[in-house]
Amino acid sequence: MTPPGTSGDRMPGHPPPPRRTAVLASNTIGARLLRRKPVSTLIAESEGRDALPAGAPEEGGRSGIHLRRSIGLWQLSSIGIGATIGTGIFFVLNTAVPSAGPAVILSFVIAAVTAGLTALCYAEMASAIPVSGSSYSYAYATLGEGVAFGVGICLLMEYGVSASAIAVSWAEYLNKFLDLAFGVRIPEQLSGAPDATHWFNLPALLLVLMVCVLLVRGVSESVKVNAAMVATKIVILLLFIGIALTGFQSGNLTPFMPLGIGGVQVAASSIFFSFIGLDAVSTAGEEVKNPRRTLPLAIIISLVVVTLLYILVALAGVGAQSWQKFDGQEAGLAQILQNITGQSWPAMLFAIGAVLSIFSVTLVVIYGQTRILYSMGRDGMLPKRFAELSPRTGTPVWNTIVVGLGVGALAAFIPLRVLADITSLGTLIAFSVVSVGVIVLRRTQPDLPRGFRVPGYPVVPLLSIGFCIYLITGLHADTFRAGAIALVVAVVVYFGYSMKHSRLGQTERQTVPADGSDRTAD
Numbered sequence: 001m002t003p004p005g006t007s008g009d010r011m012p013g014h015p016p017p018p019r020r021t022a023v024l025a026s027n028t029i030g031a032r033l034l035r036r037k038p039v040s041t042l043i044a045e046s047e048g049r050d051a052l053p054a055g056a057p058e059e060g061g062r063s064g065i066h067l068r069r070s071i072g073l074w075q076l077s078s079i080g081i082g083a084t085i086g087t088g089i090f091f092v093l094n095t096a097v098p099s100a101g102p103a104v105i106l107s108f109v110i111a112a113v114t115a116g117l118t119a120l121c122y123a124e125m126a127s128a129i130p131v132s133g134s135s136y137s138y139a140y141a142t143l144g145e146g147v148a149f150g151v152g153i154c155l156l157m158e159y160g161v162s163a164s165a166i167a168v169s170w171a172e173y174l175n176k177f178l179d180l181a182f183g184v185r186i187p188e189q190l191s192g193a194p195d196a197t198h199w200f201n202l203p204a205l206l207l208v209l210m211v212c213v214l215l216v217r218g219v220s221e222s223v224k225v226n227a228a229m230v231a232t233k234i235v236i237l238l239l240f241i242g243i244a245l246t247g248f249q250s251g252n253l254t255p256f257m258p259l260g261i262g263g264v265q266v267a268a269s270s271i272f273f274s275f276i277g278l279d280a281v282s283t284a285g286e287e288v289k290n291p292r293r294t295l296p297l298a299i300i301i302s303l304v305v306v307t308l309l310y311i312l313v314a315l316a317g318v319g320a321q322s323w324q325k326f327d328g329q330e331a332g333l334a335q336i337l338q339n340i341t342g343q344s345w346p347a348m349l350f351a352i353g354a355v356l357s358i359f360s361v362t363l364v365v366i367y368g369q370t371r372i373l374y375s376m377g378r379d380g381m382l383p384k385r386f387a388e389l390s391p392r393t394g395t396p397v398w399n400t401i402v403v404g405l406g407v408g409a410l411a412a413f414i415p416l417r418v419l420a421d422i423t424s425l426g427t428l429i430a431f432s433v434v435s436v437g438v439i440v441l442r443r444t445q446p447d448l449p450r451g452f453r454v455p456g457y458p459v460v461p462l463l464s465i466g467f468c469i470y471l472i473t474g475l476h477a478d479t480f481r482a483g484a485i486a487l488v489v490a491v492v493v494y495f496g497y498s499m500k501h502s503r504l505g506q507t508e509r510q511t512v513p514a515d516g517s518d519r520t521a522d
Contacts, residue, residue: 080302084277158426
Protein backbone atom coordinates (compact mmCIF):
# COMPACT_ATOMS: atom_id res chain seq x y z
CA MET A 1 0.00 0.00 0.00
CA THR A 2 1.30 3.43 -0.89
CA PRO A 3 2.09 5.61 2.14
CA PRO A 4 -0.12 8.73 2.60
CA GLY A 5 1.25 11.91 1.09
CA THR A 6 2.90 10.16 -1.87
CA SER A 7 1.88 10.41 -5.50
CA GLY A 8 -0.33 7.31 -5.15
CA ASP A 9 -2.52 9.20 -2.65
CA ARG A 10 -3.11 12.22 -4.91
CA MET A 11 -6.37 13.03 -6.63
CA PRO A 12 -6.18 13.16 -10.43
CA GLY A 13 -5.32 16.64 -11.74
CA HIS A 14 -3.84 17.88 -8.48
CA PRO A 15 -0.25 19.26 -8.63
CA PRO A 16 2.48 17.40 -6.78
CA PRO A 17 3.51 18.81 -3.38
CA PRO A 18 6.53 21.14 -3.21
CA ARG A 19 9.87 19.43 -2.90
CA ARG A 20 11.60 20.09 0.41
CA THR A 21 14.96 19.75 -1.33
CA ALA A 22 14.20 22.93 -3.27
CA VAL A 23 13.60 24.81 -0.04
CA LEU A 24 16.76 23.46 1.52
CA ALA A 25 18.81 24.29 -1.57
CA SER A 26 17.56 27.86 -1.64
CA ASN A 27 18.49 28.26 2.03
CA THR A 28 22.17 27.38 1.69
CA ILE A 29 24.57 30.29 2.03
CA GLY A 30 26.01 29.64 -1.43
CA ALA A 31 22.57 29.70 -3.05
CA ARG A 32 21.68 32.93 -1.29
CA LEU A 33 24.88 34.63 -2.36
CA LEU A 34 24.38 33.60 -5.99
CA ARG A 35 20.65 34.26 -6.40
CA ARG A 36 20.04 36.73 -9.19
CA LYS A 37 17.30 39.28 -9.55
CA PRO A 38 15.46 38.92 -12.88
CA VAL A 39 15.88 41.81 -15.30
CA SER A 40 12.11 41.81 -15.85
CA THR A 41 11.61 42.38 -12.11
CA LEU A 42 14.13 45.24 -12.03
CA ILE A 43 12.41 46.98 -14.94
CA ALA A 44 8.90 46.36 -13.59
CA GLU A 45 9.84 47.88 -10.22
CA SER A 46 11.34 50.93 -11.92
CA GLU A 47 7.98 51.52 -13.61
CA GLY A 48 6.02 51.21 -10.37
CA ARG A 49 4.77 47.71 -11.20
CA ASP A 50 5.26 44.56 -9.14
CA ALA A 51 6.73 41.67 -11.12
CA LEU A 52 7.48 39.49 -8.11
CA PRO A 53 5.16 36.56 -7.42
CA ALA A 54 2.10 36.92 -5.22
CA GLY A 55 2.89 36.87 -1.54
CA ALA A 56 6.06 38.93 -1.81
CA PRO A 57 6.35 41.45 1.03
CA GLU A 58 5.41 45.08 0.52
CA GLU A 59 8.64 47.04 0.84
CA GLY A 60 9.81 50.55 0.07
CA GLY A 61 9.30 51.68 -3.50
CA ARG A 62 6.15 49.56 -3.93
CA SER A 63 3.52 51.89 -2.56
CA GLY A 64 2.60 53.27 -5.98
CA ILE A 65 5.09 56.14 -5.64
CA HIS A 66 8.11 55.80 -7.89
CA LEU A 67 10.86 57.95 -9.38
CA ARG A 68 9.64 60.23 -12.18
CA ARG A 69 11.05 60.19 -15.72
CA SER A 70 11.89 63.86 -16.26
CA ILE A 71 15.51 63.90 -17.56
CA GLY A 72 16.34 64.39 -21.26
CA LEU A 73 19.53 63.77 -23.25
CA TRP A 74 21.22 67.14 -22.64
CA GLN A 75 20.34 67.13 -18.96
CA LEU A 76 21.66 63.57 -18.58
CA SER A 77 24.82 64.35 -20.54
CA SER A 78 25.37 67.37 -18.30
CA ILE A 79 25.14 65.06 -15.28
CA GLY A 80 27.95 62.92 -16.71
CA ILE A 81 30.08 65.85 -17.88
CA GLY A 82 29.50 67.84 -14.71
CA ALA A 83 30.23 64.99 -12.34
CA THR A 84 33.32 63.85 -14.22
CA ILE A 85 34.99 67.20 -14.88
CA GLY A 86 34.30 68.77 -11.52
CA THR A 87 35.14 65.63 -9.57
CA GLY A 88 38.83 65.99 -10.20
CA ILE A 89 40.22 68.48 -12.66
CA PHE A 90 40.01 71.49 -10.34
CA PHE A 91 42.29 69.90 -7.77
CA VAL A 92 43.57 66.54 -9.05
CA LEU A 93 46.71 68.02 -10.65
CA ASN A 94 47.94 69.02 -7.19
CA THR A 95 47.92 65.37 -6.10
CA ALA A 96 48.81 63.66 -9.42
CA VAL A 97 51.62 65.83 -10.83
CA PRO A 98 53.94 65.27 -7.82
CA SER A 99 53.60 61.51 -8.47
CA ALA A 100 54.28 61.52 -12.23
CA GLY A 101 55.81 64.88 -13.19
CA PRO A 102 54.95 66.16 -16.70
CA ALA A 103 54.13 62.55 -17.64
CA VAL A 104 50.85 63.10 -15.80
CA ILE A 105 49.55 63.72 -19.31
CA LEU A 106 50.13 60.00 -19.98
CA SER A 107 48.38 59.22 -16.71
CA PHE A 108 45.30 61.03 -17.96
CA VAL A 109 45.50 59.14 -21.25
CA ILE A 110 45.69 55.76 -19.46
CA ALA A 111 42.80 56.70 -17.18
CA ALA A 112 40.79 57.92 -20.18
CA VAL A 113 41.41 54.72 -22.16
CA THR A 114 40.30 52.64 -19.18
CA ALA A 115 37.22 54.81 -18.73
CA GLY A 116 36.49 54.67 -22.47
CA LEU A 117 36.54 50.88 -22.59
CA THR A 118 34.33 50.72 -19.52
CA ALA A 119 32.00 53.42 -20.83
CA LEU A 120 31.10 51.17 -23.77
CA CYS A 121 30.23 48.42 -21.29
CA TYR A 122 28.18 50.84 -19.20
CA ALA A 123 26.33 51.95 -22.33
CA GLU A 124 25.24 48.38 -23.11
CA MET A 125 24.25 47.56 -19.53
CA ALA A 126 22.37 50.83 -19.09
CA SER A 127 20.42 50.26 -22.32
CA ALA A 128 19.55 46.67 -21.31
CA ILE A 129 18.73 47.39 -17.64
CA PRO A 130 17.55 51.05 -17.49
CA VAL A 131 17.02 51.28 -13.73
CA SER A 132 18.46 53.11 -10.73
CA GLY A 133 21.32 51.59 -8.79
CA SER A 134 23.99 51.61 -11.50
CA SER A 135 26.52 48.77 -11.24
CA TYR A 136 24.80 47.49 -8.07
CA SER A 137 21.65 46.68 -10.06
CA TYR A 138 23.69 45.29 -12.96
CA ALA A 139 25.59 42.97 -10.60
CA TYR A 140 22.32 41.81 -8.97
CA ALA A 141 21.01 40.74 -12.38
CA THR A 142 24.21 39.03 -13.55
CA LEU A 143 26.57 37.97 -10.73
CA GLY A 144 24.23 37.40 -7.79
CA GLU A 145 23.15 38.99 -4.53
CA GLY A 146 26.46 38.63 -2.68
CA VAL A 147 28.51 40.38 -5.35
CA ALA A 148 25.78 42.99 -5.80
CA PHE A 149 25.82 43.86 -2.11
CA GLY A 150 29.61 44.18 -2.13
CA VAL A 151 29.44 46.42 -5.18
CA GLY A 152 26.72 48.48 -3.49
CA ILE A 153 28.99 49.09 -0.51
CA CYS A 154 31.83 50.04 -2.87
CA LEU A 155 29.52 52.48 -4.65
CA LEU A 156 28.37 54.04 -1.40
CA MET A 157 32.01 54.44 -0.38
CA GLU A 158 32.90 55.74 -3.85
CA TYR A 159 30.15 58.33 -4.02
CA GLY A 160 30.24 59.41 -0.41
CA VAL A 161 34.00 59.82 -0.27
CA SER A 162 34.10 61.46 -3.71
CA ALA A 163 31.51 64.04 -2.70
CA SER A 164 33.56 64.74 0.41
CA ALA A 165 36.77 65.21 -1.60
CA ILE A 166 35.02 67.60 -3.98
CA ALA A 167 33.60 69.60 -1.09
CA VAL A 168 37.10 69.96 0.38
CA SER A 169 38.43 71.45 -2.88
CA TRP A 170 35.41 73.80 -3.00
CA ALA A 171 36.61 75.33 0.25
CA GLU A 172 40.02 76.07 -1.34
CA TYR A 173 38.53 77.90 -4.34
CA LEU A 174 36.03 79.76 -2.14
CA ASN A 175 38.92 81.03 -0.03
CA LYS A 176 40.81 82.06 -3.18
CA PHE A 177 37.82 84.02 -4.49
CA LEU A 178 37.17 85.77 -1.16
CA ASP A 179 40.85 86.68 -0.90
CA LEU A 180 41.08 88.15 -4.42
CA ALA A 181 37.68 89.85 -4.41
CA PHE A 182 37.43 91.17 -0.85
CA GLY A 183 40.81 90.60 0.77
CA VAL A 184 39.36 88.26 3.39
CA ARG A 185 39.74 84.57 4.08
CA ILE A 186 37.83 82.03 6.12
CA PRO A 187 39.67 81.55 9.43
CA GLU A 188 42.40 78.93 9.10
CA GLN A 189 40.94 76.86 11.92
CA LEU A 190 37.65 76.44 9.99
CA SER A 191 38.99 75.65 6.51
CA GLY A 192 40.70 72.27 6.72
CA ALA A 193 40.69 68.74 8.12
CA PRO A 194 41.80 68.49 11.77
CA ASP A 195 45.55 68.87 12.29
CA ALA A 196 47.87 71.16 14.23
CA THR A 197 46.28 74.33 12.79
CA HIS A 198 42.77 73.28 11.66
CA TRP A 199 39.63 72.30 13.60
CA PHE A 200 37.34 71.23 10.75
CA ASN A 201 36.32 72.28 7.22
CA LEU A 202 33.26 74.52 7.65
CA PRO A 203 32.82 75.56 3.96
CA ALA A 204 32.82 71.91 2.84
CA LEU A 205 30.15 71.09 5.41
CA LEU A 206 27.98 74.03 4.32
CA LEU A 207 28.29 73.00 0.66
CA VAL A 208 26.98 69.51 1.40
CA LEU A 209 24.04 70.92 3.36
CA MET A 210 23.08 73.31 0.52
CA VAL A 211 23.20 70.49 -2.02
CA CYS A 212 20.98 68.26 0.11
CA VAL A 213 18.38 71.03 0.46
CA LEU A 214 18.23 71.37 -3.34
CA LEU A 215 17.96 67.59 -3.86
CA VAL A 216 15.11 67.33 -1.35
CA ARG A 217 13.16 69.92 -3.38
CA GLY A 218 13.13 67.65 -6.45
CA VAL A 219 15.17 66.16 -9.30
CA SER A 220 13.79 68.38 -12.06
CA GLU A 221 14.98 71.54 -10.32
CA SER A 222 18.33 69.92 -9.50
CA VAL A 223 19.19 68.86 -13.06
CA LYS A 224 18.27 72.31 -14.43
CA VAL A 225 20.63 73.97 -11.98
CA ASN A 226 23.30 71.41 -12.84
CA ALA A 227 22.94 71.94 -16.62
CA ALA A 228 23.48 75.70 -16.22
CA MET A 229 26.53 75.16 -14.02
CA VAL A 230 28.04 72.63 -16.44
CA ALA A 231 27.96 75.25 -19.20
CA THR A 232 29.78 77.64 -16.82
CA LYS A 233 32.31 74.93 -16.00
CA ILE A 234 33.20 74.27 -19.63
CA VAL A 235 33.62 78.00 -20.33
CA ILE A 236 36.02 78.58 -17.44
CA LEU A 237 38.10 75.51 -18.31
CA LEU A 238 38.40 76.77 -21.88
CA LEU A 239 39.45 80.13 -20.40
CA PHE A 240 42.14 78.37 -18.38
CA ILE A 241 43.42 76.43 -21.40
CA GLY A 242 43.56 79.59 -23.54
CA ILE A 243 45.46 81.69 -20.95
CA ALA A 244 47.72 78.86 -19.73
CA LEU A 245 48.87 78.07 -23.26
CA THR A 246 50.15 81.66 -23.59
CA GLY A 247 52.56 80.86 -20.76
CA PHE A 248 53.51 77.44 -22.13
CA GLN A 249 57.24 76.65 -21.86
CA SER A 250 58.55 73.44 -23.37
CA GLY A 251 61.29 73.32 -20.72
CA ASN A 252 58.62 72.57 -18.11
CA LEU A 253 58.07 69.21 -19.84
CA THR A 254 61.63 68.01 -19.34
CA PRO A 255 62.50 65.63 -17.91
CA PHE A 256 59.16 64.23 -19.05
CA MET A 257 59.08 61.18 -16.77
CA PRO A 258 61.26 62.04 -13.74
CA LEU A 259 59.62 59.42 -11.51
CA GLY A 260 59.51 56.60 -14.06
CA ILE A 261 56.62 54.54 -15.40
CA GLY A 262 55.70 53.60 -11.84
CA GLY A 263 54.90 57.23 -11.11
CA VAL A 264 52.67 57.36 -14.19
CA GLN A 265 50.74 54.33 -12.94
CA VAL A 266 50.34 55.74 -9.42
CA ALA A 267 49.06 59.05 -10.79
CA ALA A 268 46.66 57.33 -13.20
CA SER A 269 45.29 55.22 -10.34
CA SER A 270 44.76 58.20 -8.05
CA ILE A 271 43.02 60.36 -10.65
CA PHE A 272 40.73 57.63 -11.95
CA PHE A 273 38.07 58.52 -9.40
CA SER A 274 37.45 61.69 -11.44
CA PHE A 275 35.70 59.52 -14.06
CA ILE A 276 32.94 58.70 -11.58
CA GLY A 277 30.52 60.74 -13.70
CA LEU A 278 30.15 57.84 -16.14
CA ASP A 279 28.69 55.77 -13.32
CA ALA A 280 26.58 58.72 -12.16
CA VAL A 281 24.80 58.76 -15.54
CA SER A 282 23.58 55.21 -15.04
CA THR A 283 22.26 55.91 -11.53
CA ALA A 284 19.57 58.06 -13.20
CA GLY A 285 18.20 55.11 -15.19
CA GLU A 286 14.71 55.30 -13.69
CA GLU A 287 14.35 59.07 -14.18
CA VAL A 288 15.36 59.29 -17.86
CA LYS A 289 13.03 59.71 -20.81
CA ASN A 290 13.48 56.95 -23.43
CA PRO A 291 16.29 55.33 -21.37
CA ARG A 292 17.38 52.63 -23.85
CA ARG A 293 18.46 55.35 -26.29
CA THR A 294 19.26 58.24 -23.96
CA LEU A 295 21.50 56.43 -21.46
CA PRO A 296 24.15 55.06 -23.89
CA LEU A 297 24.23 58.32 -25.87
CA ALA A 298 24.75 60.40 -22.71
CA ILE A 299 27.55 58.11 -21.49
CA ILE A 300 29.46 58.34 -24.78
CA ILE A 301 28.94 62.12 -25.11
CA SER A 302 30.17 62.63 -21.55
CA LEU A 303 33.29 60.53 -22.15
CA VAL A 304 34.31 62.36 -25.34
CA VAL A 305 33.86 65.86 -23.90
CA VAL A 306 35.55 65.02 -20.60
CA THR A 307 38.57 63.26 -22.14
CA LEU A 308 39.35 66.19 -24.43
CA LEU A 309 39.08 68.73 -21.60
CA TYR A 310 41.13 66.64 -19.16
CA ILE A 311 44.07 66.15 -21.51
CA LEU A 312 44.09 69.80 -22.67
CA VAL A 313 43.94 71.14 -19.10
CA ALA A 314 46.74 68.79 -17.99
CA LEU A 315 48.94 69.76 -20.97
CA ALA A 316 48.35 73.49 -20.49
CA GLY A 317 48.88 73.27 -16.72
CA VAL A 318 52.19 71.38 -16.67
CA GLY A 319 53.44 73.44 -19.63
CA ALA A 320 52.77 76.70 -17.77
CA GLN A 321 54.29 75.75 -14.42
CA SER A 322 57.18 73.61 -13.21
CA TRP A 323 55.86 70.27 -11.97
CA GLN A 324 57.57 70.64 -8.58
CA LYS A 325 55.31 73.62 -7.73
CA PHE A 326 52.07 71.64 -7.86
CA ASP A 327 52.63 69.83 -4.57
CA GLY A 328 50.49 71.41 -1.84
CA GLN A 329 49.38 74.31 -4.05
CA GLU A 330 45.96 75.61 -2.96
CA ALA A 331 43.41 76.35 -5.73
CA GLY A 332 46.15 75.41 -8.18
CA LEU A 333 44.54 76.28 -11.52
CA ALA A 334 43.53 79.75 -10.35
CA GLN A 335 47.04 80.33 -9.00
CA ILE A 336 48.58 79.38 -12.38
CA LEU A 337 46.42 82.01 -14.11
CA GLN A 338 47.47 84.65 -11.57
CA ASN A 339 51.15 83.79 -12.04
CA ILE A 340 50.96 83.95 -15.85
CA THR A 341 49.01 87.22 -16.16
CA GLY A 342 50.38 88.99 -13.10
CA GLN A 343 46.81 90.15 -12.46
CA SER A 344 44.12 88.99 -10.09
CA TRP A 345 41.01 89.18 -12.31
CA PRO A 346 41.59 85.98 -14.37
CA ALA A 347 42.24 84.00 -11.18
CA MET A 348 39.24 85.61 -9.46
CA LEU A 349 37.00 84.82 -12.44
CA PHE A 350 38.26 81.24 -12.52
CA ALA A 351 37.82 80.85 -8.77
CA ILE A 352 34.17 81.96 -8.80
CA GLY A 353 33.57 79.68 -11.79
CA ALA A 354 35.15 76.80 -9.86
CA VAL A 355 32.98 77.56 -6.83
CA LEU A 356 29.83 77.27 -8.98
CA SER A 357 31.13 74.25 -10.90
CA ILE A 358 32.16 72.26 -7.84
CA PHE A 359 28.73 72.96 -6.36
CA SER A 360 27.16 71.25 -9.40
CA VAL A 361 29.37 68.17 -9.22
CA THR A 362 28.73 67.76 -5.51
CA LEU A 363 25.05 67.90 -6.38
CA VAL A 364 25.38 65.11 -8.96
CA VAL A 365 27.56 62.83 -6.84
CA ILE A 366 25.31 63.06 -3.77
CA TYR A 367 22.32 62.51 -6.08
CA GLY A 368 23.96 59.30 -7.34
CA GLN A 369 24.56 58.02 -3.82
CA THR A 370 20.95 58.59 -2.78
CA ARG A 371 19.72 56.58 -5.79
CA ILE A 372 21.98 53.65 -4.96
CA LEU A 373 20.70 53.68 -1.38
CA TYR A 374 17.16 53.85 -2.77
CA SER A 375 17.73 50.73 -4.89
CA MET A 376 19.33 48.80 -2.03
CA GLY A 377 16.51 49.79 0.33
CA ARG A 378 13.90 48.69 -2.20
CA ASP A 379 15.63 45.31 -2.51
CA GLY A 380 15.72 44.81 1.27
CA MET A 381 19.52 44.98 1.31
CA LEU A 382 19.25 47.97 3.64
CA PRO A 383 16.33 49.18 5.79
CA LYS A 384 13.28 50.00 3.66
CA ARG A 385 13.30 53.57 5.02
CA PHE A 386 15.98 54.32 2.40
CA ALA A 387 13.44 53.59 -0.36
CA GLU A 388 10.67 55.82 0.98
CA LEU A 389 9.73 58.62 -1.43
CA SER A 390 8.04 61.92 -0.72
CA PRO A 391 4.52 61.99 -2.27
CA ARG A 392 4.99 65.68 -3.08
CA THR A 393 8.44 65.73 -4.70
CA GLY A 394 9.00 62.06 -5.58
CA THR A 395 12.43 62.16 -3.92
CA PRO A 396 13.92 60.00 -1.10
CA VAL A 397 14.00 62.75 1.53
CA TRP A 398 15.09 60.73 4.58
CA ASN A 399 17.69 58.95 2.45
CA THR A 400 19.09 62.32 1.28
CA ILE A 401 19.33 63.65 4.83
CA VAL A 402 21.32 60.60 5.97
CA VAL A 403 23.67 60.93 2.99
CA GLY A 404 24.16 64.62 3.71
CA LEU A 405 25.13 63.96 7.31
CA GLY A 406 27.63 61.24 6.35
CA VAL A 407 29.23 63.12 3.47
CA GLY A 408 29.36 66.32 5.49
CA ALA A 409 31.20 64.59 8.32
CA LEU A 410 33.80 63.14 5.94
CA ALA A 411 34.29 66.49 4.18
CA ALA A 412 34.73 68.31 7.48
CA PHE A 413 37.22 65.95 9.11
CA ILE A 414 39.16 63.84 6.50
CA PRO A 415 42.14 65.14 4.40
CA LEU A 416 41.78 65.42 0.61
CA ARG A 417 44.52 62.99 -0.49
CA VAL A 418 43.07 60.14 1.59
CA LEU A 419 39.58 60.76 0.19
CA ALA A 420 40.75 60.71 -3.44
CA ASP A 421 42.53 57.34 -3.29
CA ILE A 422 39.65 55.58 -1.49
CA THR A 423 37.26 56.82 -4.18
CA SER A 424 39.46 55.47 -6.97
CA LEU A 425 39.38 51.97 -5.45
CA GLY A 426 35.57 51.93 -5.31
CA THR A 427 35.30 53.31 -8.84
CA LEU A 428 37.66 50.73 -10.33
CA ILE A 429 35.89 47.81 -8.62
CA ALA A 430 32.50 49.03 -9.84
CA PHE A 431 33.80 49.50 -13.40
CA SER A 432 35.29 45.98 -13.42
CA VAL A 433 31.99 44.45 -12.31
CA VAL A 434 30.09 46.21 -15.09
CA SER A 435 32.50 44.83 -17.70
CA VAL A 436 32.12 41.30 -16.28
CA GLY A 437 28.34 41.80 -16.25
CA VAL A 438 28.30 42.49 -19.98
CA ILE A 439 29.93 39.13 -20.67
CA VAL A 440 27.60 37.27 -18.31
CA LEU A 441 24.43 38.91 -19.66
CA ARG A 442 25.44 38.19 -23.27
CA ARG A 443 25.75 34.49 -22.37
CA THR A 444 22.69 34.15 -20.10
CA GLN A 445 20.27 36.44 -21.96
CA PRO A 446 21.47 36.96 -25.54
CA ASP A 447 18.00 37.99 -26.74
CA LEU A 448 17.43 40.68 -24.10
CA PRO A 449 16.58 44.00 -25.85
CA ARG A 450 19.61 46.30 -25.94
CA GLY A 451 19.69 49.87 -27.21
CA PHE A 452 23.48 49.60 -27.62
CA ARG A 453 25.96 46.75 -28.02
CA VAL A 454 29.65 46.87 -27.13
CA PRO A 455 31.69 46.82 -30.36
CA GLY A 456 34.52 44.30 -30.51
CA TYR A 457 32.90 41.98 -27.99
CA PRO A 458 34.35 40.17 -25.99
CA VAL A 459 37.74 41.90 -26.45
CA VAL A 460 36.57 45.32 -25.21
CA PRO A 461 35.08 44.08 -21.89
CA LEU A 462 38.19 41.94 -21.25
CA LEU A 463 40.50 44.90 -21.95
CA SER A 464 38.40 47.05 -19.62
CA ILE A 465 38.80 44.49 -16.82
CA GLY A 466 42.56 44.26 -17.46
CA PHE A 467 43.08 48.03 -17.37
CA CYS A 468 41.04 48.34 -14.15
CA ILE A 469 43.15 45.66 -12.45
CA TYR A 470 46.32 47.44 -13.62
CA LEU A 471 45.18 50.71 -12.04
CA ILE A 472 44.04 49.01 -8.82
CA THR A 473 47.58 47.66 -8.33
CA GLY A 474 48.92 51.23 -8.47
CA LEU A 475 46.96 52.48 -5.44
CA HIS A 476 48.63 53.17 -2.10
CA ALA A 477 48.66 50.53 0.63
CA ASP A 478 46.53 52.74 2.90
CA THR A 479 43.79 52.58 0.28
CA PHE A 480 43.64 48.80 0.48
CA ARG A 481 43.42 48.96 4.26
CA ALA A 482 40.41 51.27 3.94
CA GLY A 483 38.95 48.89 1.37
CA ALA A 484 39.45 45.94 3.72
CA ILE A 485 37.55 47.79 6.45
CA ALA A 486 34.71 48.47 4.00
CA LEU A 487 34.67 44.77 3.06
CA VAL A 488 34.40 43.72 6.71
CA VAL A 489 31.51 46.15 7.19
CA ALA A 490 29.82 44.74 4.07
CA VAL A 491 30.13 41.15 5.31
CA VAL A 492 28.76 42.01 8.76
CA VAL A 493 25.80 43.98 7.38
CA TYR A 494 24.96 41.40 4.72
CA PHE A 495 24.96 38.35 7.01
CA GLY A 496 23.54 40.26 9.95
CA TYR A 497 20.70 42.06 8.13
CA SER A 498 20.53 41.91 4.34
CA MET A 499 20.42 38.14 3.82
CA LYS A 500 17.38 37.85 6.12
CA HIS A 501 15.52 40.87 4.73
CA SER A 502 16.26 40.42 1.02
CA ARG A 503 12.98 40.74 -0.88
CA LEU A 504 14.19 38.19 -3.38
CA GLY A 505 14.95 35.75 -0.58
CA GLN A 506 11.58 36.30 1.11
CA THR A 507 9.84 35.64 -2.19
CA GLU A 508 11.77 32.40 -2.67
CA ARG A 509 10.76 31.17 0.76
CA GLN A 510 7.07 31.89 0.10
CA THR A 511 6.89 30.56 -3.46
CA VAL A 512 8.99 27.41 -3.89
CA PRO A 513 8.67 25.87 -7.38
CA ALA A 514 6.94 22.51 -7.40
CA ASP A 515 9.52 21.05 -9.76
CA GLY A 516 12.45 22.24 -7.65
CA SER A 517 13.69 24.58 -10.40
CA ASP A 518 15.36 27.93 -9.69
CA ARG A 519 13.23 30.93 -10.58
CA THR A 520 15.75 33.48 -9.48
CA ALA A 521 17.38 33.42 -12.89
CA ASP A 522 15.62 35.42 -15.54
